[in-house]
Amino acid sequence: MKELRDRQSAGAGPAPLAGPVAGGAMYGMIHQAARDFALSRLGPEQWEGLLETGGLSGRQFIGVEYYSDEETMRIVSLIGDRLGLDMTETFRQLGGAWVDFAGASTYGRVLQMAGDDLETFLSNLDRMHASIKSNMPKAALPGFEVVSSGGDAIRVQYRSERRGLAPFVQGILASVAQRFGETLDVSYVETEGGALFTLARRRAAA
Ligand code: HEM
Structure with a gap:
């Protein structure tokens, strides 16, 4: 189990973070995905403006570098502001874009x-996450366990050191399902240290 104090984060420190995410720091891949998402939805001018508003002008996000979770939250929140979406919906949509982003990255094969x-x-x-760990040794990766499947639903337990990312997972799971040609209703209930997801298959009316 990775100790949070082992993890370095610019400015986050050991104190609890203001946002709902309580991790420490995250590799820039997530930020790159957020940037691509913002660029496609808002365009380059708004992206630059958004960085300026957040005091992050000229910030380059590098996949193998580490950025504080606080910064992640700030960026996602600023994107949401510009799109007129709350944090939950912004994370959900970002999750929807994540699979395409990761698929087009050097990890597409993974x-x-x-x-x-x-x-x-x-x-x-x-x-899958463990296989990227050698490139990103400080990653605090999530845990996923299929707790039941069959019939019309699959239940997946998600565990994380961070809070507030369940909508992100919801968006990812829905788009993963689409990759496999399935349209699923993805819902969740928060649990201690994560959330329990239900992926319900839609049955065509007989
Ligand atoms: C090639 C595909 C993928 C790659 C390369 C990848 C990589 C990563 C990386 C680098 C992080 C940041 C960890 C850190 O810096 O501490 C992360 C976090 C995360 N990943 Fe993936 N990921 C992939 C696919 C997925 C998929 C399919 C899911 C499905 C649900 C997923 C769920 C998450 C979640 C929820 C987090 C946030 C960490 C947390 O919950 O604490 N990822 N991933």
């Missing part, structure tokens, strides 16, 4: 290798 169907993919999520 994503491809994780499984040929939804259930296999979901049960391989931890292995």
Whole structure:
């Protein structure tokens, strides 16, 4: 188990963070995805303006560098402000964009290798994340466990050292399902240290 105090973060320190995320820091891949999302939805001028508003003018996000969770929250919140979306919806939509972003990154193959169907993919999520750990040794990665499947629903337990990312996961899971040609209703209830997700299959009317 990774100790939070091992993790370096610019400015976050050991004190609790103001935002709902209580991790420490995150690799810039997430920020790059947020930047791409903002660029496609808002365009470059608004992206620059948004960085300026956040006191982050000229900030480059580098995939293998580490940025405080506070900064992540600030960026997502600023994007949401400009799109007229609350934090939950912004994270959900960002989650929706994440799979395409990760698929187009150097980790595209990792994503491809994780499984040929939804259930296999979901049960391989931890292995998939573990395989990137050698490149990103400080990552505090999430945990996913398929707790039940079959019938019309798959239930997945998500665990994290951070709080507030369940909507992000919701968006990712919905778009992962789409990758496998399934349209699912993805809902969750928050649990201690994470959330329990239900992916419900929509049945065509008989
Ligand atoms: C090739 C595909 C993927 C790559 C390369 C990747 C990589 C990463 C990286 C680098 C982080 C940041 C960890 C840190 O800096 O502490 C992260 C976090 C995260 N990833 Fe992935 N990921 C991938 C796919 C997925 C998928 C399919 C899911 C499905 C739900 C997922 C869920 C998450 C979540 C929820 C977090 C936030 C960490 C937390 O909850 O504490 N990722 N991932």
